[in-house]
Amino acid sequence: MLKPSRTIFALLALAGAAALATLATGQESAAPQESPSAMRAPAAEPQGASTRSAEQVETEKATPQQQELAREMVSAMYAKDPAAIKQLIAPSTLKCIGKNEDYLDDRIRRQFALPISKNYHLTVTRLPPNVMNATQYATYPMPPTHLMGMEFATEDGGTATVNEMIGQEVVAQPSPTTSALTRLVVWFIIPLGALVMLALGVGYRSIWCLGCGLVVGAVGLLLLIGNPIGQGEGKWYEVQPCPTALGMQRFARLQQMRAQGRARAKEALARVQEPLKSQLLALIGKRDNADAWKLCMSSLHVDFTTAHRIVAMLAGDEPD
Numbered sequence: 001m002l003k004p005s006r007t008i009f010a011l012l013a014l015a016g017a018a019a020l021a022t023l024a025t026g027q028e029s030a031a032p033q034e035s036p037s038a039m040r041a042p043a044a045e046p047q048g049a050s051t052r053s054a055e056q057v058e059t060e061k062a063t064p065q066q067q068e069l070a071r072e073m074v075s076a077m078y079a080k081d082p083a084a085i086k087q088l089i090a091p092s093t094l095k096c097i098g099k100n101e102d103y104l105d106d107r108i109r110r111q112f113a114l115p116i117s118k119n120y121h122l123t124v125t126r127l128p129p130n131v132m133n134a135t136q137y138a139t140y141p142m143p144p145t146h147l148m149g150m151e152f153a154t155e156d157g158g159t160a161t162v163n164e165m166i167g168q169e170v171v172a173q174p175s176p177t178t179s180a181l182t183r184l185v186v187w188f189i190i191p192l193g194a195l196v197m198l199a200l201g202v203g204y205r206s207i208w209c210l211g212c213g214l215v216v217g218a219v220g221l222l223l224l225i226g227n228p229i230g231q232g233e234g235k236w237y238e239v240q241p242c243p244t245a246l247g248m249q250r251f252a253r254l255q256q257m258r259a260q261g262r263a264r265a266k267e268a269l270a271r272v273q274e275p276l277k278s279q280l281l282a283l284i285g286k287r288d289n290a291d292a293w294k295l296c297m298s299s300l301h302v303d304f305t306t307a308h309r310i311v312a313m314l315a316g317d318e319p320d
């Protein structure tokens with residue numbers, strides 16, 4: 001019986017070593033550790049979310065990625081930077097919204113109207129499955145899985161919480177750790193080594209070669225399934241809805257109603273005299289919009305929406 005040449009055995013050894021080395025590399029890429037600090041549940045549900053019992057949500061420790069998302073979101077809201085906020089929205093959602101940017105811009109403007117502080121306490125709460133389902137007005141390309149709450153102290157000694165739904169989306173892109181050598185090993189050397197071993201096992205009737213070929217092939221398959229080439233890690237994003245055609249029609253009607261509301265707010269703003277105006281500007285300067293709204297409502301006898309718009313106009317912002 002003919003014996004395999006040294007070259008063939010060298011190729012087999014190379015394939016086996018490459019498979020083991022690649023597997024070890026994949027095992028070292030562990031998921032990021034969670035923050036050691038415990039988090040409390042948010043103070044309120046997000047607007048539009050169904051009311052759930054306390055037993056149906058689970059408070060978790062915020063991961064470093066979730067903490068970074070919170071920092072970037074608070075920074076963008078504090079600076080009122082629409083471009084920065086859009087960077088925090090899932091690519092699938094931005095693609096779905098497409099040309100309906102006025103819809104997204106309106107939601108971002110209303111997000112900027114919320115009071116915020118850079119000194120906040122972060123909470124992350126797991127949401128029940130399917131907490132936000134698609135409707136005739138909007139879909140969710142990236143469904144929410146968690147509620148991120150940023151609680152901070154207000155000037156009156158109380159607290160306020162800004163809640164934002166977040167989710168995780170995997171973006172297909174070449175991973176920095178996926179080198180050309182790794183792709184060569186997974187796609188070429190391991191399959192070739194497995195085929196050579198299987199061929200030798202059949203040709204020489206060697207159970208050892210057949211077994212090695214099956215093992216190397218199984219390792220290569222596990223590598224392809226467990227860590228696909230070009231598959232990036234999941235990244236956390238802010239959840240936003242994508243409007244349907246009916247949703248855009250309703251949005252157009254809402255815009256008309258808001259235009260009428262802005263006209264009423266401008267009429268009420270003309271009645272703002274001293275010392276009320278100075279008091280409101282002082283609260284706005286301290287970013288204490290909540291107390292400014294209350295002062296507007298009690299002094300001008302207007303509803304909350306009108307007070308909200310008056311404060312926005314005094315701050316130099318475009319009211320919703």
